[in-house]
Amino acid sequence: MSKIALRNFWFQFHKWIGLILAIVIIPISITGSALVWHDALDKALNPQRFAFTSSEAALPPSAYAAAAQAALAPGERIVSLRFAKDEPVMVAAAQPRKEGARGRPGRTVVYMDPGTARVLDKADGNAGLVRFMHGLHGSLLIPGIGRQIVGWIGVAMLISSISGLWLWWPTVGSWLKGLRWKRHRNFDTNLHHQMGFWIALPLFVLSLTGAWISFPAFFGKISGDVQQSRPGQPDRAAMMRAKPIEKPTTSLDQVVTASTALSPDRITSVNWPTDVKPEWSVSFNGKTVAVDDATGTAKLDKPRDTKETTARLMRRIHDGTGMGLFWQVVIFIGGILPAILAITGIIMWWRARTWRGDLARRQKAKAQAATA
Incomplete structure (x- = not known):
């Protein structure tokens, strides 16, 4: 030619x-x-979520869970509670699954004042301009493919x-x-x-x-970043479809007491037990404590691998996280x-x-x- x-x-x-x-x-x-x-x-789009009086959590986790539950609609069950510095306390709740619906259930997010547990805002987890842009950029809002x-x-x-x-x-x-x-x-x-x-x-x-982010399995084989599932753990798809247990046997206060005995650091998040994995998960700045819901027994979970993989580096390069x-x-x-x-x-x-x-x-x- x-x-x-x-x-x-x-x-x-x-x-x-x-x-x-x-x-x-x-x-x-x-x-x-x-x-x-x-x-x-x-x-800029949601200033009401950041109109809090204190940037540090001043109440026990159960106080925020109770305030959020009071603001939720009937049938919505709390999935997680998250604490982050200079951000509102966030509670995510699973919405009731509609008849015949498949995939991950919808989420309602409650934003609260860290100092008082006052509800600042409540929104559908998939609603809003920012979530719309994430969906459009990542999948063109097309489910599945x-x-x-x-x-x-x-x-x-x-x-x-x-x-x-x-x-x-x-x-x-x-x-x-x-x-x-x-x-x-x-x-x-x-x-x-x-x-x-x-x-x-x-x-x-x-x-x-x-392209690397869209085809992790293909590029993972090239870079050697293929993630191995942990023995005895449910797969990611099953975890995303899981529903929180309606009435946990162990209370949140008991979970906090049991987990802080193993890790006295500041709590960063709490995940509720589900029908797929009936145990609480409490995170403390790098450490995770698992609490069996049936017995209340706490144990330090195996630490996650936080080393910089090629896949994580590619994502950071793509979205600019930590890149200056x-x-x-x-x-x-x-x-x-x-x-x-x-x-x-x-x-x-x-x-x-x-x-x-x-x-x-x-x-x-x-x-x-x-x-x-």
């Missing part, structure tokens, strides 16, 4: 990837850009970033010529070329990490520019289509005049 033919192949490939996927690339890119600032966005679809879009964007860089490279002369603004007479084309070059590497990284302000800004810009590239690409295609149509009509008219 000649260089011209190869370049034309990459041009057609790059063009049709952009045109076909533009309708999904734009929302995925923009929501990914916004979610870099997830916490700040959540505070949405995550895989987004993963393949990531693969397509990865290839697009490579082919775009190939097309940007000047065919004659130094590569520095490609950095000139006026390579074309149209503003949108120059904008497409310039932004495409500067975003190529970040877009490659974000597309690769996005510079990379977070890069991700933010890296979410906006692909959307602009998609729009300018559509404009360029439409102009070329119109130009070719006008040329064909002029040639046809000229041919008809010549034969008249």
Whole structure:
């Protein structure tokens, strides 16, 4: 294949990837850009949840559980209680499962003042703009196969970033010529070329990490990060479908007393027993205590493996967690520019289509005049 033919192949490939996927690339890119600032966005959209008097929990866990239960609807059962510094105390409750429903039951989240257990807000766990953006970015709001679809879009964007860089490279002369603004007479084309070059590497990284997150089993085999299930433990799918026990045998106060005897640190979360795993789980800054609901017996659980795996690193690179302000800004810009590239690409295609149509009509008219 000649260089011209190869370049034309990459041009057609790059063009049709952009045109076909533009309708999904734009929302995925923009929501990914916004979610870099997830916490700040959540505070801006829901200020009532952060209108607390004290940032430190001042009451026993049972006080927050009782306050939350009073605010819940009949049939809703508490699943977990979470404490975090400078955040409201959060109680998640499972909603009653509808007849014939499958998968994870819905969640209601109650937000409370850490100092007084006063209810600040109550919301559906899947409602709100931030949750909507998470769903749109991660699965296009398509149940079941949405995550895989987004993963393949990531693969397509990865290839697009490579082919775009190939097309940007000047065919004659130094590569520095490609950095000139006026390579074309149209503003949108120059904008497409310039932004495409500067975003190529970040877009490659974000597309690769996005695909990695969508296909953990495939990439896990490559990196050696395949997670092994713990002996005797139910699988993840069963745990997500589990329902909290309606009336636990061991009270929350008894659970706290038994668990703090083994770990006196500050409690960060409590998970209620379920029909799949009938034991309480209490976390203390890295340690976890399991309390059997039937007997009230407490034992230190096997510590989770917290070492940095390739999968965790890929997720942090993708969403910017713990990566510093510079990379977070890069991700933010890296979410906006692909959307602009998609729009300018559509404009360029439409102009070329119109130009070719006008040329064909002029040639046809000229041919008809010549034969008249």
